[in-house]
Amino acid sequence: MIEWDDKYSVGLSIIDDDHKKLIGILNKAIYAKEHNANSKELREVLKEITDYALKHFKTEETYMIDFNYTGYQDHRKEHRDFFTETIAYHDKLIEGDCQIANEIIEYLKWWLVNHIRVTDKKYVDCFKRNGLK
Numbered sequence: 001m002i003e004w005d006d007k008y009s010v011g012l013s014i015i016d017d018d019h020k021k022l023i024g025i026l027n028k029a030i031y032a033k034e035h036n037a038n039s040k041e042l043r044e045v046l047k048e049i050t051d052y053a054l055k056h057f058k059t060e061e062t063y064m065i066d067f068n069y070t071g072y073q074d075h076r077k078e079h080r081d082f083f084t085e086t087i088a089y090h091d092k093l094i095e096g097d098c099q100i101a102n103e104i105i106e107y108l109k110w111w112l113v114n115h116i117r118v119t120d121k122k123y124v125d126c127f128k129r130n131g132l133k
């Protein structure tokens, strides 16, 4: 399980709230895997995290466009790469490959923590300059 910690905060409450929610869904996925969830259950929680991520990425990208953030293209590419990966994992689960669960969880943990702590932090000054709190 990943526990929310100040080191994950980007200092913008609207973004932190979304990230807390994403970590919460990730914890559901970790719990499901540890309790030997079947392929269908894993697919459902993977879908939940990608659906919420889609909504959250849209929020971030809308601010980036509105605030003329210079790192927009690179950031958007990271979001898209995340989708490409999760769709591929989803397809593997449809084929009934439950052995992939560990790999999926490790990928989601790595991606989320790295993205929040490195990539998202880069837009914070720009967002704050534009009045976001």
Ligand SMILES: [Fe+2]
Pocket (backbone or CB within 6 Å): 057, 060, 075, 079, 115, 119, 120
């Ligand atoms: Fe992001």
